[in-house]
Amino acid sequence: MGKLVVKVLEGKEKREKQYEVMREELDPYTTVLELLLKIREEQDPSLVLRYSCRMALCGSCGMIINGRPRLACLTKMKDLDEPIRIEPLKNVGTIRGLVPDLSSFFSKYRKVRPFLVAKDEEEQESPKSPYRQTDEEVKRYLQFNYCIQCGLCYSACPVVSSNPNFLGPAAINVAYRYTADSRDSDKLRVLLLDTPNGVWSCRVAGSCSVVCPKGVDPSLSIQLAKSLILRRKI
Structure with a gap:
């Protein structure tokens, strides 16, 4: 199955961090939000992101995913090309990590x-x-x-x-x-x-x-x- 490469650009300086996740641990309907939470829980507890409802109602988890503004809770892995590249929203400031101001x-x-x-x-x-x-x-x-x-x-x-x-x-x-x-x-x-x-x-x-x-x-x-x-x- 191999490894899935995820690149995250954090903070105002857009510091790049790279993570690898085993594909057999995911299914095609895994969302980007679920992926990021998995990375935070298992690899990097310093990864900062914002989310709430997990069902595209609150709008909290907006971020740039593969060059496009999306909601992480609504974006499924099966719809993305690899490697996956994630960064904070543009045209606004960044508080910390992937959290936009x-x-x-x-x-x-x-x-x-x-x-x-x-x-x-x-x-x-x-x-x-x-x-x-x-x-x-x-x-x-x-x-x-x-x-x-x-x-x-x-x-x-x-x-x-x-x-x-x-x-x-x-x-x-x-x-x-x-x-x-x-x-x-x-x-x-x-x-x-x-x-x-x-x-x-x-x-x-x-x-x-x-x-x-x-x-x-x-x-x-x-x-x-x-x-x-x-x-x-x-």
């Missing part, structure tokens, strides 16, 4: 006011009745509501790599999700998007949508946000 990512996410703003503030704080929606109203934003804030799209975005002030795909996606919601009345959020570092920095590379583990398609939400802004200006 997502401070800038979440700062931009919060900046776009990712919450519903009702016309009546008193009603919003103390609702007296349900905020009803039709199926068609829900469909306008439902796809974009599945974002788990893993940061993969941010890491894959070529615009973020050249312009750190760009809001990024996830922030614009969530901004469009709430703006397209019939229950929302926020006027400020669109102004935040209609800036040089907002939607107009996007060059439609589409890499954000390619790497999204939940099929959100942030590239589409960015273009819909552009259309929404232009229609409001006419």
Whole structure:
């Protein structure tokens, strides 16, 4: 069966460590997360990584695997070429090991006011009745509501790599999700998007949508946000 070679680039300096794992100890459905935990338990207890749910819901285990941003818990060994090369997410800092510093990512996410703003503030704080929606109203934003804030799209975005002030795909996606919601009345959020570092920095590379583990398609939400802004200006 032989040995599987795993190369891990750790920390800010991208120090490379190489590990070997016997193939007979793995099966084709072993995930990269399971592989890394095995290496940490049996070979290198200093290997640092972040994870939680193990089922692609929390977004904690994002990393670059064979050159592509992926969730380690969702990536199976059978889908990868060898040797396997793992490193921290790009376009963000690194706290330690394979753990990314997502401070800038979440700062931009919060900046776009990712919450519903009702016309009546008193009603919003103390609702007296349900905020009803039709199926068609829900469909306008439902796809974009599945974002788990893993940061993969941010890491894959070529615009973020050249312009750190760009809001990024996830922030614009969530901004469009709430703006397209019939229950929302926020006027400020669109102004935040209609800036040089907002939607107009996007060059439609589409890499954000390619790497999204939940099929959100942030590239589409960015273009819909552009259309929404232009229609409001006419």
